[in-house]
Amino acid sequence: MRKIAVQINGRVVEGEVEPRLLLGDFIRDNAGLTGTHFGCEHGVCGACTVQLDGEPVRSCLMFAVQAHGRRIATVEGMAPSATELHPLQQAFHESHALQCGFCTPGILMTMEAFLRAEPDPSPERIRAALAGNLCRCTGYQNIVTGVRLAADRMK
Amino acid sequence: MELHGIGASPLRKEDWPLLRGEGTFIADFKRPGMVHALVVRSPFAHARFRHIDGSAALQARGVIDLITAAELPDRGRPIPTRMFKDEAANRFLQKPLADGEVRYSGEPVALLIAESRYLAEDAAELLSIDYEPLEVVLDPDAGTVAGHLVVERGNIEAAFAQADEVIKEEFRIQRHAATPLETRGLVAEFDAGAQTLTVWGAAKIPHVNRRILAQLLGWEESRIRLVELHVGGGFGARGEFYPEDFLIPFGAMRVGRPVAWIEDREESLRAMNHSREQVHRVELALKADGTFLGLKDTFVNNTGAYVRTHGMTVPGLSISMLPGPYAWPAYRGEYHSVLTNKTPCGTYRSPGRFEVNFVRERLIDIAANRLGIDKVEIRRRNFIHEFPHDTGTLFDEHPVVYDSGDYSLLLDKALEAFDYSGLKRWRAQRSPDGFKRGLGIAFFVEKAGPAEREYARVELTDSGDVTVYTGTVSLGQGMETTLAQVCSTHLGLPFERVTVKHGDTAVIPEGMGSFGSRAAMMGGAAVMGAAVKLRRRLLERAAEELEAAPDDLVLTVDGIAVRGAPSRSVPLPSMSVEDRFVCELLGFPYGIHVAAVEVDTGTGAVGVHRYAVAYDIGRAINPVIVRGQIAGGFAQGLGGVLLEEFAFDANGQPLAASFMDYLLPTSEEVPDIDMLITEDAPSPHNPLGVKGAGEGGTAAVGGAIANAVADALGVEVTQLPLSPKRITELASA
Amino acid sequence: MKPAPFDYDDPRSVDEAIGLLARYGDECKVLAGGQSLVPLMNFRLARPGRLVDINGIESLGQVKVENGRLLLGAMVRHAQVERSNDIAARWPLLHDAIVWVGHSQIRNRGTVGGSVAHADPAAELPCALAALDAKFHVLSRRGPRVLRWDQIFVSEFTTSLAPDELLTAIEVPPQDPSTGVAFVEFARRHGDFALGGAAVSITLARNGTCSDVAVALLSAGPRPVRAEEAERRLKGGQVDEAAIKQASAAAVQGLHPTSDLHGSREYRVKLLQVMTERALTKAVHLATRRAA
Structure with a gap:
């Protein structure tokens, strides 16, 4: 067992964990932030994507011990308040970019970082950036629209 | 049109928590003292075993219990079929745990309960089971017949005798499946004092599953409560009654603590219903001018190792929906649904239709090629024109009678909206990349609104808040929003004030759930009925008090007032009204898929240049949600045509055992599509005129893409998926 | 799981x-x-x-250029390579290969050293490094070793690293600025491991003849493959369409890629030939422009 302290959405979460504990499990169980979902646990579906020091990573492919002293951002930290949404969340809402919503947190974490790096992306670039997140409901069309709408508003 | 009423597209009520990471999916749900179950699964496709040695596993850290067939009542009672029942198939039902023999890789053999999933997986490695492998049957033509049906109408022999041309072909559709992004999961808790069970994680058909669980336990239904949480997609497979739906509640009773089971992807790909695997041997008789005379099909449906809850649904729907939108003087269909050593099967979005639309629409193109008739014209020439149209086939004992339609009108509209002549010009031009271009079209009829009854209750509080209780459930499709629109429109109170509750058997007395594109149609009609009744009662009561005619009253959240005299008003009372919508007849929406593809014969890649879906659904309650359904359905269809395949090796070991090999389409594979939603043929069978829109995006992707690829390559495509390997073989043929 | x-x-x-x-x-x-x-x-x-x-070893995460040679620390992330303008300009083949690796989330975390040590014959980086004649710096208590690509890659998922050895850095020799490069692959979905692919680096003399060429194949065998026969045929000659076709046919002679669910051996051989042809065509086009 190891003692770790991870900063998640600005709050330090401490825990004593086995080295094998996946980061995603730590976020979900120890920090109680269940917005990060496991869809495959082998790094393909992207549902568990979180940001590690600002960069999207798969939380099923990292051990919690590796996040000791690092900064993690999850979907719960996106909205500015209980009554407002982040522009990307708002654009998803308005574009009908989610159906069941299971993949949505991972997609938001990927796309938020993407728009920071590429604030004015073409639909083709959005599709390329989105390809590491599977969505079984939407056919992606409205997600691309939503990301583009957010980009327009965040300029 | 009201801002948020029927026909408008208000933003979804469902979105807010899902966007904020505040949803509660089953894996997010915890109970005090909860422990974790792991289903131990067979590594063999077919084997005998005598003994499960759990002594070491039971000693392992954190292990609480190990349950095998010997611990189950009657060593496990078979899970019954819930639709398309076939007496003969009852011999082949699955029991919760294998008892001495396993028949597919992934079959449950034991349930391990431990303090955590990590510890359960550690302990599972310590189990010793003396498997003796047995002979494996994978070829559907060699499978044991579990169900057989012949449907015949018209004089099929005479039809073929007078044919100018007979097209005979064999078509194959590969096994693939719904594969929602959230795997299954359950949390069960037993209250020993009250002797009641609560099971969270229900989906699709909570009330039906409560009945099945009660039956398997030998209990009164009232002692069991099933609760639906957020559901990460269903598409037919999720929410059926599986072995785990018995095992987890049973485990909770054994250990006296809440038990959670969260399926992982590795087990999900082997355990959840597969679908689609069929071989059709089909013959089409027609006149030289392209007039259809008769259709004959004998097909094998590979249902896997057991008959699960759907019974004969998939072959049954295949046989009844093969005729499609065309007038056939004679039709003969015959199926054999067979058992093999693969994962058992059930439905997947547009079950039976995805398969037969591929078969029929491909066959028609082959005929058109043979006779030199235009592919659009040969279809138009054979359309059904009179409605209602009795196909002479059955849907689970109900006659398949197309309720309404104007197929030629939709064809005209689609060709224009999608610039079909422009696509033909594009098709005629050379691709700058040296790719081969092809154009394909497929027409289809869908079916919607099965399970003939639905429940709704609408409750109004004196503060003007409205709660709708429905027997349908959410799988992510947006039914809360849709039903709130129906309620708001017919009750006459704002959409924002309406909340929709569903999926809890403790607060909803009955319900048939959500499948077969029924939530908007059946659930919507019931909600409309309750809302209309509630409004009438409110107005009648207020009319008495205010001594005015009900028609002269205005209903708002502030109360009921006389029109033009707001001071003459009464406050809203609290009131609750129930309604049940009953209709044994189905709705039959119909549509067209158009595909323009480019085939790279060097790699075997099929690139979709343009894809379009025209769909008449009678009436669209929320057009944005309808379009979302079509776009999502298309993506699944495209996965089934190009990428997804549950292949097995000769020993019955699954080759697509992870998301590295079972290939769901990504944003790079799925293009934007064009959509045309029409409302030219409302269903006469429900007061909304709605037909259900959930499956039309999937229904004809096989037909349209395969026709386009065949057009590009100039060879006949008869087998799915259109993998790079198959494409290069076709291209060099 | x-x-x-x-x-x-x-x-x-x-x-x-x-x-x-x-x-x-x-x-x-x-x-x-x-x-x-x-x-x-x-x-x-x-x-x-x-x-x-080894994620906590900062010295392994550095990208350095020494005497014109690129030195990638073993813990350099794929994303670091992808974002480096210097690498894109001076070692474009590396950049072109890296963008095919998985998806952004994978590239943010995945490392060049890990990719080499894992030795997946379907991985892009080992193939590109084979084409670039990279060297691999290895260290153990027994001392340092420097290995060529054909010394480190042994077979599928197997390198010649001893259990006590750590791959510390990858060294890529300087590239002639007039070289044309191309990395082409085909997978069933973008981001998946390729069914076949080719990395090409070609330099043309003023008279248009090929002065130097490297052709490496992806998913072509148990380890990265250098198509030496194809290279031999191209060197010194005019690289026209016919030469490219001949070289591509030569490149796949005697190859034995593994059959699997997604592609048979026959399919993969054919695909590799197509990939080689496309990569050569693209690289020659670039080299011609650069030479002009």
Whole structure:
């Protein structure tokens, strides 16, 4: 067992964990932030994507011990308040970019970082950036629209 | 049109928590003292075993219990079929745990309960089971017949005798499946004092599953409560009654603590219903001018190792929906649904239709090629024109009678909206990349609104808040929003004030759930009925008090007032009204898929240049949600045509055992599509005129893409998926 | 799908790391980016008794250019390579290969050293490094070694690294600025491991003849393959369409890629020929422009 302290959405979460504990499990169980979902646990579906020091990573492919002293951002930290949404969340809402919503947190974490790096992306670039997140409901069309709408508003 | 009423597209009520990471999916749900179950699964496709040695596993850290067939009542009672029942198939039902023999890789053999999933997986490695492998049957033509049906109408022999041309072909559709992004999961808790069970994680058909669980336990239904949480997609497979739906509640009773089971992807790909695997041997008789005379099909449906809850649904729907939108003087269909050593099967979005639309629409193109008739014209020439149209086939004992339609009108509209002549010009031009271009079209009829009854209750509080209780459930499709629109429109109170509750058997007395594109149609009609009744009662009561005619009253959240005299008003009372919508007849929406593809014969890649879906659904309650359904359905269809395949090796070991090999389409594979939603043929069978829109995006992707690829390559495509390997073989043929 | 238990060390220096490797040898496995190892552990297909996590060794995460040679520390992330303008300009083949690796989330975490040590014949980086004649710096308590690509890659998922050795850096020789390069691959979905691919680097003399060429093939055998016969045929001659076709046919002579669910051996051989042809065409086009 190891003692770790991870900063998640600005709050330090401490825990004593086995080295094998996946980061995603730590976020979900120890920090109680269940917005990060496991869809495959082998790094393909992207549902568990979180940001590690600002960069999207798969939380099923990292051990919690590796996040000791690092900064993690999850979907719960996106909205500015209980009554407002982040522009990307708002654009998803308005574009009908989610159906069941299971993949949505991972997609938001990927796309938020993407728009920071590429604030004015073409639909083709959005599709390329989105390809590491599977969505079984939407056919992606409205997600691309939503990301583009957010980009327009965040300029 | 009201801002948020029927026909408008208000933003979804469902979105807010899902966007904020505040949803509660089953894996997010915890109970005090909860422990974790792991289903131990067979590594063999077919084997005998005598003994499960759990002594070491039971000693392992954190292990609480190990349950095998010997611990189950009657060593496990078979899970019954819930639709398309076939007496003969009852011999082949699955029991919760294998008892001495396993028949597919992934079959449950034991349930391990431990303090955590990590510890359960550690302990599972310590189990010793003396498997003796047995002979494996994978070829559907060699499978044991579990169900057989012949449907015949018209004089099929005479039809073929007078044919100018007979097209005979064999078509194959590969096994693939719904594969929602959230795997299954359950949390069960037993209250020993009250002797009641609560099971969270229900989906699709909570009330039906409560009945099945009660039956398997030998209990009164009232002692069991099933609760639906957020559901990460269903598409037919999720929410059926599986072995785990018995095992987890049973485990909770054994250990006296809440038990959670969260399926992982590795087990999900082997355990959840597969679908689609069929071989059709089909013959089409027609006149030289392209007039259809008769259709004959004998097909094998590979249902896997057991008959699960759907019974004969998939072959049954295949046989009844093969005729499609065309007038056939004679039709003969015959199926054999067979058992093999693969994962058992059930439905997947547009079950039976995805398969037969591929078969029929491909066959028609082959005929058109043979006779030199235009592919659009040969279809138009054979359309059904009179409605209602009795196909002479059955849907689970109900006659398949197309309720309404104007197929030629939709064809005209689609060709224009999608610039079909422009696509033909594009098709005629050379691709700058040296790719081969092809154009394909497929027409289809869908079916919607099965399970003939639905429940709704609408409750109004004196503060003007409205709660709708429905027997349908959410799988992510947006039914809360849709039903709130129906309620708001017919009750006459704002959409924002309406909340929709569903999926809890403790607060909803009955319900048939959500499948077969029924939530908007059946659930919507019931909600409309309750809302209309509630409004009438409110107005009648207020009319008495205010001594005015009900028609002269205005209903708002502030109360009921006389029109033009707001001071003459009464406050809203609290009131609750129930309604049940009953209709044994189905709705039959119909549509067209158009595909323009480019085939790279060097790699075997099929690139979709343009894809379009025209769909008449009678009436669209929320057009944005309808379009979302079509776009999502298309993506699944495209996965089934190009990428997804549950292949097995000769020993019955699954080759697509992870998301590295079972290939769901990504944003790079799925293009934007064009959509045309029409409302030219409302269903006469429900007061909304709605037909259900959930499956039309999937229904004809096989037909349209395969026709386009065949057009590009100039060879006949008869087998799915259109993998790079198959494409290069076709291209060099 | 949870990993089996293991012991865990996270050394802060290379010296500490090779000390641990010397001590535990076969029992332990080096954890770099983990993007291939952790999925295997989650499936319990890999179950190392101990992980030596080298993510905390800062010196391994540096990109340096020394005497015109590129030195990539083993822990340089794929994304670092992808974003480096210097690499894109001076070692474009590396850049072109890296963008095919998985998806952004994988590239943010995955490392060049991990990719080499994992030795997946379908991985882009080993193939590109073979085309670039890269060298591999290896260290253990027994001393340093420098290996060529054909010395480090042994077969599928197997390198010549001893259990006590740590891959510390990858060295890529300078590239002639007039060289044309192309990295082409085909996968069933973008981001998947390729069914076949080719990395080409070609330099043309003023008279248009080929002065230098490297052709490496992806998913063509148990390890990266250099198409030496194709290279031999191209060198010194005019590189026209016919020469490219001939070289591509020669490139796949005698290849034995593995059949699997997604493609038979026959399909893959044919695909590799097409990939070689496309990569050569593209690279020659670029080289012609650069030479002009």
